[in-house]
Amino acid sequence: SSCRMSLKQPPLRVCVTGAAGQIAYSLLPHICLGRTFGPNRKIILHLMDIERAQTALGGVKFELQDCGFDLLVDVITTSDPNVAFKDVDVCVFLGAFPRGPGMERKDLLAKNAGIFKTQGKILDSIASRDVKVVVVGNPANTNAWVTQQCAPSIPPQNFTALTRLDANRAQNQIAMRVGVQPSAVSNATIWGNHSSTQYPDVSFARVNGFKDVYEAVGDKTWLQGDYIKTVQQRGAAIIAARKLSSAMSAAKAISDHLHDWLVGSGGKIVSMAVPSDGSYGVEKGLIYSFPVVCEAGAYQIVQGVPLSDFSKKLMQATEKELSEERAMTKQILFSGSKL
Known part of the structure; x- marks a missing residue:
């Protein structure tokens, strides 16, 4: 049966960037309750955020443990994209540089282009060859395009943005x-x-x-x-x-x-x-x-x-x-x- 099949599948490795933030806090229960990838799909979470958010991210990991989700096999927390992107099947880019007061659109594009260029190159070298990417951090469409351009070995259609x-x-x-x-x-x-x-x-x-x-x-x-x-x-x-x-x-x-x-x-x-x-x-x-x-x-x-x-x-x-x-x-x- 398809039910038995999905239990035999290896756990899905799901990376979330900006994982100590408020969107991730609301997203993780959806993933761990089976609403996102199906009621039988086991999950390994790769949670990434910047260095100064690591203590808060540790707290998120404690809470995930305290929820007692049967589908959740493991939680990896890190600030290093080389750890976060390793072998991941799905990557949700929540993290991006926010627009500050008086900031020109060009400056915002420049700041994010640098971030997503680096992340795209690392994704290209260590993620699953069929990794599915959704970019949420703004400007989301263009950030997704940058990531795609910097990850030429991953199918171009695997790069999407959230609308x-x-x-x-x-x-x-x-x-x-x-x-x-x-x-x-x-x-x-x-x-x-x-x-x-x-x-x-x-x-x-x-x-x-x-x-x-x-x-x-x-x-x-x-x-x-x-x-x-x-x-x-x-x-x-x-x-x-x-x-x-x-x-x-x-x-x-x-x-x-x-x-x-x-x-x-x-x-x-x-x-x-x-x-x-x-x-x-x-x-x-x-x-x-x-x-x-x-x-x-x-x-x-x-x-x-x-x-x-x-x-x-x-x-x-x-x-x-x-x-x-x-x-x-x-x-x-x-x-x-x-x-």
Whole structure:
């Protein structure tokens, strides 16, 4: 039976960077309870954070032990990527350099490009040859691109960035507006960058499987105006309210992203930022959020979504931002050296 099979599989080695932070604190229970990789998949955690966070990380390890998770085989804590990335099957990059007051976008890109270049090279030399990567630390799409460029021996399609949080927000805003459960809303899609230029698209979304969202909501002005702004700016609204960034919802979205990618989305359309293959005219190679369907470790970009001029305009605006980020990063990273 498949149940016996998964118990015979070797434990999955899962690395989480920034592991002493608040997103990791919410994410680790999802992983250890079997919600992320399936109810029978044993886990070895590789938890990495900077040197000064090691004492706090030790406390996280104590708590993981005190939870008594049957699926958790071992916990490795370290500040050394050479230990953290060794033989890992999955790597969740939560750690990134945060944007400080008065910091230019270019400075943020430069700081993170350096971090992800180093991590990508180490990942390339010691991780599993089929390691699945999801980058959450911002600017997530471009950080994922840098990591991919610096890890040429790992399949390029294995590098993704998180836009599932945006998609979950997009889905739930519709559910609340119409008065249905979140799962009754399908195909709400995020196109582009995980930034305020992202395009939450409900043009082919459905309520209860059949009803067009425009028809169910009955307010085109809201759907093409405040709805989009609410989803785009939800992260900022949470920071304003909590004085901290989204953690509980980010952790749930990471778990959703990894579950659907590795276990399968069951035919459901979900959003992931993945390397563009040129679909919908998006520049090849950009890490861009598309509607995808996943099956056991592979994803397929959904083809044939009809695009209005309204959609095309917003999709091109977010693509332009990603192209600019990539150009800036290329300049910072690879000036004088060809990858």
